[in-house]
Amino acid sequence: MASSSPVRHAWRVLLGLLLVTAALFGVNALGVYGFQKSSWTPELALDLQGGTQIVLGAATGDGSAPTQEQMDQAASIIRQRVDAAGVAEADITTEGGRNIVVQIPGVADEQTRERIQAAAQLEFRAVIATNQATNEFVGEDGNSTPYPTPDPSLNAVPTPEPTDASDLAWATPKLTAEFLAYDCANPTGDPANAPEDQPLITCDDTGQFKYILGPVELTGDVIEDATSGRAPDSGAWIVQLTMDGKGTDAFGKVSQRLNENRIAGLSPRDQFAFVLDGAVISAPRMNGLIQDGRPSISGSFTQETSKTLADQLKYGALPLSFTVESSDTISATLGTQQLQIGLIAGLIGLALVAVYSLISYRALGTVIIASIAVMAVLTYVIICILAWRLGFRLSLAGVAGLIVSIGFTADSFIVYFERIRDELRDGKSITSAVEDGWGRAKRTIYISKSINILAAVVLYILADATVKGFAFTLGLTTLIDVFIFVIFTHPVMQLLARTRFFGGGHRLSGLDPEALGSVYRTRSQYREVTTKTVGRSAKNARSRGEADRRQTIAERKRADALAGDRSTSSGNEGDA
Numbered sequence: 001m002a003s004s005s006p007v008r009h010a011w012r013v014l015l016g017l018l019l020v021t022a023a024l025f026g027v028n029a030l031g032v033y034g035f036q037k038s039s040w041t042p043e044l045a046l047d048l049q050g051g052t053q054i055v056l057g058a059a060t061g062d063g064s065a066p067t068q069e070q071m072d073q074a075a076s077i078i079r080q081r082v083d084a085a086g087v088a089e090a091d092i093t094t095e096g097g098r099n100i101v102v103q104i105p106g107v108a109d110e111q112t113r114e115r116i117q118a119a120a121q122l123e124f125r126a127v128i129a130t131n132q133a134t135n136e137f138v139g140e141d142g143n144s145t146p147y148p149t150p151d152p153s154l155n156a157v158p159t160p161e162p163t164d165a166s167d168l169a170w171a172t173p174k175l176t177a178e179f180l181a182y183d184c185a186n187p188t189g190d191p192a193n194a195p196e197d198q199p200l201i202t203c204d205d206t207g208q209f210k211y212i213l214g215p216v217e218l219t220g221d222v223i224e225d226a227t228s229g230r231a232p233d234s235g236a237w238i239v240q241l242t243m244d245g246k247g248t249d250a251f252g253k254v255s256q257r258l259n260e261n262r263i264a265g266l267s268p269r270d271q272f273a274f275v276l277d278g279a280v281i282s283a284p285r286m287n288g289l290i291q292d293g294r295p296s297i298s299g300s301f302t303q304e305t306s307k308t309l310a311d312q313l314k315y316g317a318l319p320l321s322f323t324v325e326s327s328d329t330i331s332a333t334l335g336t337q338q339l340q341i342g343l344i345a346g347l348i349g350l351a352l353v354a355v356y357s358l359i360s361y362r363a364l365g366t367v368i369i370a371s372i373a374v375m376a377v378l379t380y381v382i383i384c385i386l387a388w389r390l391g392f393r394l395s396l397a398g399v400a401g402l403i404v405s406i407g408f409t410a411d412s413f414i415v416y417f418e419r420i421r422d423e424l425r426d427g428k429s430i431t432s433a434v435e436d437g438w439g440r441a442k443r444t445i446y447i448s449k450s451i452n453i454l455a456a457v458v459l460y461i462l463a464d465a466t467v468k469g470f471a472f473t474l475g476l477t478t479l480i481d482v483f484i485f486v487i488f489t490h491p492v493m494q495l496l497a498r499t500r501f502f503g504g505g506h507r508l509s510g511l512d513p514e515a516l517g518s519v520y521r522t523r524s525q526y527r528e529v530t531t532k533t534v535g536r537s538a539k540n541a542r543s544r545g546e547a548d549r550r551q552t553i554a555e556r557k558r559a560d561a562l563a564g565d566r567s568t569s570s571g572n573e574g575d576a
Contacts (some may be wrong), residue, residue: 122220
């Protein structure tokens, strides 16, 4: 019963591995067929699929270094701009203290480049009209019908001349027709570059509402600070603004006008909109006269949404200018060639490991090959899942990390097999050698893999974007390597040790005790090596030498002492 326990445990562990593998494939299948957002092939980075990489250097108006918060907010603004340009699957990251790296699939046109480089600018505009984002109305028959295209002959000149930014005169017949036909899902024009002295038709950043806004009354540079917190009276999350002297005076006049509109019931002309890059990020209603330059924005905020709005107001009000440090375009053909070269290098490395394993460990090398194959399957499906859930893209550096991991993975098995062979040289049975070798090898491997993971983490944190892919795949495959070592390699060895071929120590199994130099019974008692034994073959001599080389210091001292005792005994007999 005791001897069969490791066998049952091995089969249970292998069944668990099968279930884990099936679960991973099931998760990815759900992403492919259920959500239709995943794929059975890994997503490739810019250097492999081709595209444009633009590195932007950021600078503030006073020449000081931007903070990390400012860089993160600038990257968020640029991401919104790229998305607004209709560019899919773009990757925007910060690098170092001043650089923002923009990676765009395909070739970026000049308009997209200009949009990316433009400085972020926050504007205050009065709300004149608002409506749902749709461009349709419900007719008498109950069906939704799109508003017609505005007639070019409609009057576009405000009549009479507007007296303030909230005046309905701004909403000319032509502007009103354009507003009704405006579709936030397919916007026309470029709201981000609209004239400051003219009204603007735009949508909020969620695409749910559209607005007619008056001319710009204030810009974001009047905001000194913006913080999120809880209101003292209600405890609700709010955003608190602090304006400079110029902003305090100007906003006091705006608040007086909007407050009067509120009292008169002229909604939505009692609202003002914060517009960032042509999109409304907030359009609060004025609830009173504000003369101290410290307005607060309340609403259905959470801690996260209030902080997001505060960051947008704070850093949108602090424009960062960008200069193009580098701009590279990689053709899809070149990316395909690089991928092919990487795959060929990986196959060559895998073939060399397989050949070395079979030469050094004979049939035992098939366990190494099978373990690497299982690891490759798990790594492949995990990378597909990460591409779906985390947006991970496999770069050329990542491919290099996968190739290097082949050698690291084989190294784990070599340590394990050598420990098993050491136990066989001690005269133990193969089943005992597998268990004892496992106990000695796993400590060494855990320490080694911990160092690999630590190196990968440090490299990922400190290295630039081009090396992060290598660090990520190296750390990922190291974790999978340890998982395979525990849940596949050792259970397989437990089962093989009980077969006739491996357990019987066949000379082609890689576990032949005689070929490994198992010529002593215990660590303190060696078999006598007679002249007949030594002369039997050169192979036995090599085995004896191998055993001698692998003795510990204590074993050598014990052997020398035994040899001295035998020499003394022989001398005494001669004297007698």
